[in-house]
Amino acid sequence: MAITARAGDDWWRGAVIYQVYPRSFQDTDGDGIGDLRGITRRLPHIASLGVDAIWLSPFFTSPQADMGYDVSDYCDVDPMFGTLADFDDMLAEAHRLGLKVIIDQVISHTSDRHPWFGESRSSGTNAKADWYVWADPKPDGTAPNNWLSIFGGPAWEWDGVRRQYYLHNFLSSQPDLNFHNPEVQEAVLSTVRFWLDRGVDGFRLDTANFYFYDRLLRDNPPLVPDPDATSRDAPEVNPYGMQDHLYDKTQPENIDFLRRLRALLDEYGGRATVGEVGDGARSLQTVAAYTSGGDKLNMCYTFDLLGPEFTARHIRRCVENSVVAVKDGWICWAFSNHDVMRHVSRFALRESERERVAKLAISLLATLRGSICIYQGEELGLPEAELAFDELRDPYGIRFWPAFAGRDGCRTPMVWEKELTNAGFSTGIPWLPVRDEQRMLAVNAQEGVSESVLEHYRRTLAFRCLHAPLIDGDMAFLAFNQDVLAFTREGGGERLLFVFNLTREAQTVQLPVGMRVTQPLPMPGFAPLFADNTITLGELDVFCGRLR
Missing domain, CATH: 3.20.20.80 (Glycosidases)
Structure with a gap:
């Protein structure tokens, strides 16, 4: 649950x-x-x-x-x-x-297949004529301005029925609604x-x-x-x-x-x-x-x-x-x-x-x-x-x-059972391929x-659920000479210290005078060393401790 x-x-x-x-x-x-x-x-x-x-x-x-x-x-x-x-x-x-x-x-x-757009583009006088963003061309026939589509090219598409351009910030088949209406x-x-x-x-x-x-x-x-x-x-x-x-x-x-x-x-x-x-x-x-x-x-x-x-x-x-x-x-x-x-x-x-x-x-x-x-x-x-x-x-x-x-590379199918066709995603031909390097990481290969x-x-x-500060507690960063990310989270009567080493080299961090870790709280999967208020982190490592 x-x-x-x-x-x-x-x-x-x-x-x-x-x-x-x-x-x-x-x-x-x-x-x-x-x-x-x-x-x-x-x-x-x-x-x-x-x-x-x-x-x-x-x-x-x-x-x-x-x-x-x-x-x-x-x-x-x-x-x-x-x-x-x-x-x-x-x-x-x-x-x-x-x-x-x-x-x-x-x-x-x-979509340009939406009935709203079908009616809007049918004339300049219909009930939904102003439901999308329509604009006249410049005198030379070019688009109304220099706006670009995120998917490439101008953000304007010519429509021969209305003899106007319509706005599309994405594909030309994705006309923009006119929220001014x-x-x-x-x-x-x-x-x-x-x-x-x-x-x-x-x-x-x-x-x-x-x-x-x-x-x-x-x-x-x-x-x-x-x-x-x-x-x-x-x-x-x-x-x-x-x-x-x-x-x-x-x-x-x-x-x-x-x-x-x-x-x-x-x-x-x-x-x-x-x-x-x-x-x-x-x-x-x-x-x-x-x-x-x-x-x-x-x-x-x-x-x-x-x-x-x-x-x-x-x-x-x-x-x-x-x-x-x-x-x-x-x-x-x-x-x-x-x-x-x-x-x-x-x-x-x-x-x-x-x-x-x-x-x-x-x-x-x-x-x-x-x-x-x-x-x-x-x-x-x-x-x-x-x-x-x-x-x-x-x-x-x-x-x-x-x-x-x-x-597409991030949208390939989820992998469930590594031994099944398409790693258990489908018995048919998937809309995007299932690569072997992903298949080997399937849920059933990692479960337990x-x-x-x-x-x-x-x-x-x-x-995260066990510690109230991580839900909506305050957050404050600490500055160290070392290349680490350090901050405290505080709330619900608890104050926690986190120190992340995102580098590929070991880091040793001496806590500031007056800051004392009363209890190291090992983050799952990590085991940095802690003694005498000194934290020794391996590469790609994290320390967590409860502060007084």
Whole structure:
């Protein structure tokens, strides 16, 4: 059974959330694509980790041009994933196991197959003519401004029927909704209410800062590079990152809509929102604006820890920046998700240290102040899968190949039984291949093996639940001459010290005068030396102790 971090309406504060990518989790009908019945079947595995909630990536009706992030019906399940009855069964089983259920809400844009867009594009005078972002061309026929699509090329697509351009921040088949229109807001909120009425516990808001655009359609200026920035809008190969996105997202009108959304959720009680904020160097300021005051989002996550750097300096800077910027809001931290290379492959310098890196990463994540997200398969230490071009399904990767391989490498199927076809994911041909190096790390190969990554995750998350400071206690960093990450967590009458060595060299740390460890509390899987207030850490090591 899951162990809920906190009961009541604020269950999300300090919660551990497990992300399920439905296409790749468990297939039960042999079509090579995961489904809702497969999620239900594997819920006991998720609950056994000791997490509090699951987050489901989109399972709505969709032509799947962007793997479900192009929705054509917000209030139904795509047949490839099952039915609404299957969703209800999954939700009931999750709740029986003590798991909250958060679903992805992709409302900044729809599919061009959505009936709303079909009506909107039919003329400039129909009832939904203003439901999407339409604009006239410049006199020379070119796009209204210089805005770019994250998936490559201009963010504007010409439509011959209306003889106008429409805005799309992603694929041209993902037109942006016009949130300046009150009718659009009402329609979107009604789809949220549909799932609230079915009993979901919260929503992960995809691209939560993309809902509004600048009415004047002003050009974005070029970006002045910031060497100290901890988050980027796009990989270096993508020209999207060359603009300062002042006008195509993160507009002030978004605040009032988020208040409306929060008011709706508050009608139901105990519901939560986690917003995805991609806003370059301004991400933390945006998170602060979206989570402050207790009347907007409950929490947000940024891309600060989703990059390649795994150093004491980087992590301290990210966390300290969040403390300064997000004073009365809440952060959700993650090292991996469905959009980035798996962190074992990002952080490990060589294959032989992947297991150690996997263990150290969850130990660190579990001790940060905030809620945390775990992406399916990271509890097995899965590395990124290497794919050939003809195996790619992600339009982002196909567009920027070979400079950027896209997101398929982190989306390959979950591995359950190493001896079965496709490691137990499917009896058919999987939509992405199952690599042997991942198969060997299957759940049944690690279950009950004391030193496995899987069992380390279970022990570490149990450790987190046992210590009140790790749920929502205060956090303060310590400075040492050594290259270590050191901080205290305090709350519920307990004060803990953590010292992380993220380097490949041993480190010896002398605690400051006046600081005394009354009891070493070995973190699962690590055994640093401690004597006379001196900590000796091996490479990729961590010390924990209770302070007086």
